[in-house]
Amino acid sequence: MKSLYQQRISCPHCGHHVFVSLDASDGDQDMYEDCAACCNPIHLNMHIDYANKKLELHVDSDDEQIF
Ligand SMILES: [Zn+2]
Numbered sequence: 001m002k003s004l005y006q007q008r009i010s011c012p013h014c015g016h017h018v019f020v021s022l023d024a025s026d027g028d029q030d031m032y033e034d035c036a037a038c039c040n041p042i043h044l045n046m047h048i049d050y051a052n053k054k055l056e057l058h059v060d061s062d063d064e065q066i067f
Pocket residue numbers: 011012013014015016035036037038039040
């Protein structure tokens with residue numbers, strides 16, 4: 001099972017397509033990627049399904065974060 005993935009996602013703020021690099025060797029991850037188009041943070045939640053050797057990626061905006 002390779003551990004590095006390139007995944008294309010859509011920005012939840014503006015719909016821009018963003019490529020993210022995922023490292024599956026560290027297990028489940030929570031991370032943020034800034035959209036190149038609108039600069040808003042995209043919340044990525046990566047879950048590794050070892051039983052099926054699949055990688056699930058949940059994308060959402062981070063509206064609860066207050067600056
Ligand atoms: Zn965007």
